[in-house]
Amino acid sequence: MSPRRGGPEPDAITALAADAYVYGAPLVRRLSAVQARLQEGGGAPVPFNDFVHAEGPATPGTHTPYAPADLVDALAQLDLSGGPVRLHVPDTGGAYYVLQFVDAWSNAFAYVGTRATGTGEGDWMIVPPGWAGTVPDGVSGVIDAPTSVVSVVGRLACDGPGDVPRVRALQQELTLTHLGDRAHRTGLPATEPGVPGELRFFEELRVWTADFPPAAADRAYQDRFQPLGLLEEGISPYVSAGPGLVRALRRGLALGRLRVEEAARRPALLADGPPAAWQATPHLRDYNLDHFGVGTLGTPQWTIPDRQASYLVRAVAARRGHWLPHGYEAVYAHSVRDSRGHPLDGSHRYVLRLAEPPPVRAFWSLTVYDSPGGHLVTHAADRYALGDRTPGLVHGADGSLTLRLSAERPTDPAGAANWLPVPTGRFRAVLRLHLPDQAVLDGDYVIPALERLEGRRGPRP
Structure with missing residues (x-):
């Protein structure tokens, strides 16, 4: 042509x-x-309509950049060309989880999980475009897929190594069943x-x-x-x-x-207000203007009014990663500079002073990664995240919490209890806020900047 x-x-x-x-x-x-997953999903092909599960939270051996250290991932690629697929979710006993449904155009069009549907046991039917069949008994609800290929991105909260067996048991109960009367694509x-x-x-x-x-x-x-x-x-x-x-x-x-x-x-394209010590993009998924299934919000706050402008935001989101949720599900804030604008570097010691805990309805956690790679770094302490589920954190008399970030362990007990090891070189801090309150989404809650302590790194708190 x-x-x-x-x-x-x-x-x-x-x-x-x-x-x-x-x-x-x-x-x-x-x-x-x-296509890459179908051909070689982490060493072996992963077929359509089947989950592949992480064995546990991210570790320094995890190759995926910025993988969470307190969530366990599950991923499935669905093909609905042969008909619907039935999803069974187990009762998580109140523990946080989310299954995010993403269509071929990268639209997050449905959520099943703690916020959207609760933590009890249930069955969901994912149906292809134009489907008009009969819903079987025992199905909690129908999820209308905009395209015949869909990704299901799962995240299950995990409270450390001792909690992995519980999560692994839930993974075994998280199942997909092809209900169509025709074979699906391979x-x-x-x-x-x-x-x-x-x-x-x-x-x-x-x-x-x-x-x-x-x-x-x-x-x-x-x-x-x-x-x-x-x-x-x-x-x-x-x-x-x-x-x-x-x-x-x-x-x-x-x-x-x-x-x-x-x-x-350009932060202004995706975030409200001027650049701050912490950057977050709670509206990165707002380009979905047409498909509002279970658990999604189609209100003006969560949609981009200009359709053509939404294409550019969608392209930026696809470039940054496919799995980011809407801001009402989780906000991931990141920082590479301290309160004085200097790059975060493990040759220094830092504190994060939280006068009050981040306002969330699920949980929050802080993780650090090497920069620019985005990987966890091996450390003798084997501690890769701190948050409101971390046992033994020491709070001030006024309820405040001071987290310590340094390459070497503080010597005083309170500093050691609140210590998050960092790489010896440049690093990025990521604060994950799951089910953030409106104060986070409105910008009324401002995450304090990391403060660099005087002097080079050392064993002192």
Whole structure:
């Protein structure tokens, strides 16, 4: 395919291609991750409609950046092309958990868990688009999937190594059952062989958009990309694309990526107020404007009024990670600088003074990771998170809590009880607030900055 005489000029094709990247990158990233799991999920293929479970909370050997040290992950890729899938969730005995449902376009469209549905036992039926069958007895509710491929991201609270057996038992009871009368797919729709690597993005977007169409409100915008060949069926237009089209698409791809990278560096795009010591993006998932299933909020506070602006936020969210929840489920705040603006570094000692605990309805925890890698660092103490579930924390007479962050253990008992080991070099602190109160979401609660103590690191508190 090449632009026809009287059609868009190369510069116009480049601009369209940049828009197509911003619009389509979440779909391509999401389904590429699904495909990777199907082919090799942590060493072995993980089929559709089955959970893969972490053996416990993150440790220094965990390869996933910024993995939580007090939650145990569960992940499943669902394919509903053969019909519905039934999900059974066990009774967690009041312990926090959440199952987040994400469609092919990266929309978090449903939640099952403590906040949304409670902690009791239940069964849920996940049905494909347009399904009109009969709901079996004993089903707690129906979850309407916007696309026939869905990811289920599970997080189960774990109170340290001694709590792992309980969590592992819950994982065994967390099951999926295919209810459809047809076999489901075993892989994603195949793209055309022979497409040059530099055009693979557009080929994947072309094929996967056809099989996983967006919301009806997005289709008029998507029609703009017809000159790029994204709406063509049959043989790929990119196998024998002319040099002019290849150049325009290549430039558009680069421009689109740059646009997303620049937006990701602008806190004002995703967070309210000026930059602070702690950065958080509670509205990073607000681009979902069409699919509000179980446990989601479609109120103005949690939706972006400008649909086209939502595409850029969605692309930034896809670039940062697929598994971030809506802010009303959890807020992850991070900091790489102390109260004076200096980078956090394990050659110094720090304190986090909490006059009052972070206002949450579930729990909060503080974890540190090496920077820029985002991994836990081996330490003799084997202590990777502190929070309101940590036994033995020492509070002040006024109820305040002072956490100590240093590479070496403080010598006084109170300092040691409230101590979180840090790497010897640069690090990032992450404060996770599960089921945050409105004060967190409104910005009325401000997380205090980490204060660097005078002097280099040492054994003193």
